[in-house]
Amino acid sequence: MVLVIAEQRDGKLNRASWEPIIAAQGLGGPVKVALLGQGLEAAAAELAAAKVDEVVRVEHASLEAYTADGFVQALAAFIAAEAPAHVFFTHTYQTRDFAPALAARLDRALITDVVAAKPHGDGLAFTRPMFQAKVVADVVAEGPAPHLVSFQIGAFKVDALVRGDTAAPVRAVDAAVDPAAIRQRPEAPFQEAKQAVDLSQAERIVSVGRGIKAPEHLEMAKELAAALQAELAASRPICDAGWLPMDRQIGSSGQTVAPKLYLALGISGAIQHVVGMKGSRTIVAINKDPEAPIFEIADYGITGDLFEVVPAIITALKA
Amino acid sequence: MKIAVCIKQVVGREWQLRLSDDKTWIRDQDASFELNEPDAYALEAALRLKEQHGGEVVVCSAGPSRVVQALREALARGADRAIHVEDGALASADAFVVAGALAAALRDEHFDLVLTGLQSDDQGFGQVGVVLAERLGLAHSTITMDVAVEDGGLRVKRELEGGWFQWIRLPLPALLTIQSGINQLRYATLKGIMAAKKKEIRSVAAPADLAARQRIVSLYFPEKSKQTRMIAGAPDEAAKELVRVLREEARVF
Numbered sequence: 094m095v096l097v098i099a100e101q102r103d104g105k106l107n108r109a110s111w112e113p114i115i116a117a118q119g120l121g122g123p124v125k126v127a128l129l130g131q132g133l134e135a136a137a138a139e140l141a142a143a144k145v146d147e148v149v150r151v152e153h154a155s156l157e158a159y160t161a162d163g164f165v166q167a168l169a170a171f172i173a174a175e176a177p178a179h180v181f182f183t184h185t186y187q188t189r190d191f192a193p194a195l196a197a198r199l200d201r202a203l204i205t206d207v208v209a210a211k212p213h214g215d216g217l218a219f220t221r222p223m224f225q226a227k228v229v230a231d232v233v234a235e236g237p238a239p240h241l242v243s244f245q246i247g248a249f250k251v252d253a254l255v256r257g258d259t260a261a262p263v264r265a266v267d268a269a270v271d272p273a274a275i276r277q278r279p280e281a282p283f284q285e286a287k288q289a290v291d292l293s294q295a296e297r298i299v300s301v302g303r304g305i306k307a308p309e310h311l312e313m314a315k316e317l318a319a320a321l322q323a324e325l326a327a328s329r330p331i332c333d334a335g336w337l338p339m340d341r342q343i344g345s346s347g348q349t350v351a352p353k354l355y356l357a358l359g360i361s362g363a364i365q366h367v368v369g370m371k372g373s374r375t376i377v378a379i380n381k382d383p384e385a386p387i388f389e390i391a392d393y394g395i396t397g398d399l400f401e402v403v404p405a406i407i408t409a410l411k412a
Numbered sequence: 413m414k415i416a417v418c419i420k421q422v423v424g425r426e427w428q429l430r431l432s433d434d435k436t437w438i439r440d441q442d443a444s445f446e447l448n449e450p451d452a453y454a455l456e457a458a459l460r461l462k463e464q465h466g467g468e469v470v471v472c473s474a475g476p477s478r479v480v481q482a483l484r485e486a487l488a489r490g491a492d493r494a495i496h497v498e499d500g501a502l503a504s505a506d507a508f509v510v511a512g513a514l515a516a517a518l519r520d521e522h523f524d525l526v527l528t529g530l531q532s533d534d535q536g537f538g539q540v541g542v543v544l545a546e547r548l549g550l551a552h553s554t555i556t557m558d559v560a561v562e563d564g565g566l567r568v569k570r571e572l573e574g575g576w577f578q579w580i581r582l583p584l585p586a587l588l589t590i591q592s593g594i595n596q597l598r599y600a601t602l603k604g605i606m607a608a609k610k611k612e613i614r615s616v617a618a619p620a621d622l623a624a625r626q627r628i629v630s631l632y633f634p635e636k637s638k639q640t641r642m643i644a645g646a647p648d649e650a651a652k653e654l655v656r657v658l659r660e661e662a663r664v665f
Binding site for chain 1 (some may be wrong): 423425429431432438449486490495502508512529533534535537538539540541542543545546547551552553555571572573575577578579580581582583592593596611623624625626628629630631632633634638639641642644648650651652654657658661664665
């Protein structure tokens with residue numbers, strides 16, 4: 094059995110949680126999905142639409158606000174009770190915060206940032222980037238089960254989810270948490286920039302790179318984003334220069350996204366950027382350099398001058 | 413405050429990566445090596461905490477003999493002394509083995525605070541810091557943007573996704589993984605380089621009983637997976653065609 098740990102905040106399901114469920118469905122065996130927190134009825138009901146054997150709400154008042162210690166305690170006990178062969182996560186910041194401690198406490202393998210699972214001998218090998226994605230590694234877990242695996246956001250297309258004919262059964266369990274053993278005391282999450290946006294949830298993204306040349310040209314990109322009902326994002330040099338806030342940055346040092354449409358304007362396609370967006374369903378690249386590596390991963394490309402092509406696209410969209 | 417900073421030495425970003433004959437590791441005999449960039453931010457954060465609160469900064473690295481070079485660089489930037497867990501096999505070891513080696517070296521020193529970078533630029537597990545916290549029984553927090561010492565404990569700013577942040581209080585001793593880019597790195601001065609020559613680098617053996625929990629069975633270069641359709645023509649025509657295919661074929665809006 095594969096146990097998938099889904100993620101929520103304030104009762105709202107993280108869209109990236111569908112991806113490890115798809116990975117688990119692909120293995121063909123039983124799948125259970127667990128959600129940790131408090132007040133999880135709505136998010137659990139949403140998860141139950143997937144073709145899975147069971148959805149479990151692992152609830153405790155001390156899990157309402159996320160803490161690494163709370164999650165490690167609750168999951169260590171829950172995993173011991175369920176005895177899955179694998180435990181799948183999404184490789185979110187939250188997973189990165191607690192999963193290594195959970196693996197260490199259970200003394201079980203944790204393979205992180207995985208993009209695919211494939212048969213290897215009697216078991217599975219997990220594919221993940223290494224050396225900043227210059228190479229790909231097939232990695233196997235050593236030691237007894239369960240093996241913990243976190244999947245890179247965008248590794249699976251959300252529309253590949255298999256839905257059930259009827260809703261999966263939902264069960265609630267009281268999490269085994271000793272509140273006195275939680276050492277982290279979290280304060281309420283906050284956003285620094287007023288318009289800060291969670292780009293990982295965006296359906297369409299217009300992203301700009303060095304090719305935009307000057308901050309005044311961002312207006313054109315904003316206009317295109319508005320016409321597409323897209324969010325505006327950028328590669329690192331644009332954010333480092335202060336032309337857009339840091340929370341708009343896509344890539345290894347920014348956010349990882351997998352929207353339906355990713356339109357890259359004047360982005361060369363350095364690996365640090367590509368790792369953050371290559372899971373997008375449709376990638377469009379517009380660049381004056383026909384050799385730009387971004388074209389290697391693009392579905393559609395236009396070689397040309399941004400300052401001519403982008404206004405033409407805006408006009409075409411409005412037509 | 414007695415602070416340990418765990419650093420890794422990794423192959424240089426500019427090095428043209430080559431695979432070993434059995435394709436389970438890299439052929440790095442002729443590689444250049446450098447301090448893992450995320451760890452440089454952890455070191456800088458430690459040096460700043462020492463400047464504010466006094467104490468000692470000890471750098472620790474688990475790796476083959478070459479990592480002395482990275483330790484020396486950290487000493488030149490201002491760390492007080494270094495611990496080298498020396499073992500050739502640590503160059504390609506998994507996160508559990510590296511964390512186990514570091515834990516054995518750090519345990520008896522009873523540090524108030526242990527800092528690590530977010531992840532390494534080579535294998536990029538993003539695990540060693542948090543596994544080390546568990547092995548040492550320390551409270552931890554990750555992807556740290558800011559560290560304040562308050563009331564005998566820490567108040568740290570943690571980065572969440574999508575532009576969200578959160579302050580967390582932690583008791584000491586604690587371990588933090590530091591987000592890259594949170595501070596301006598200092599570089600070694602000539603005086604620092606000279607001073608580093610007199611600083612202690614203590615070499616310790618890695619424990620013999622560390623069990624790996626993962627193994628690379630194959631390493632290969634990524635393949636181009638997509639067929640790109642290039643849309644030619646004058647800007648107006650290309651734009652119209654792009655909008656058409658996005659609507660009718662890709663159906664993204």
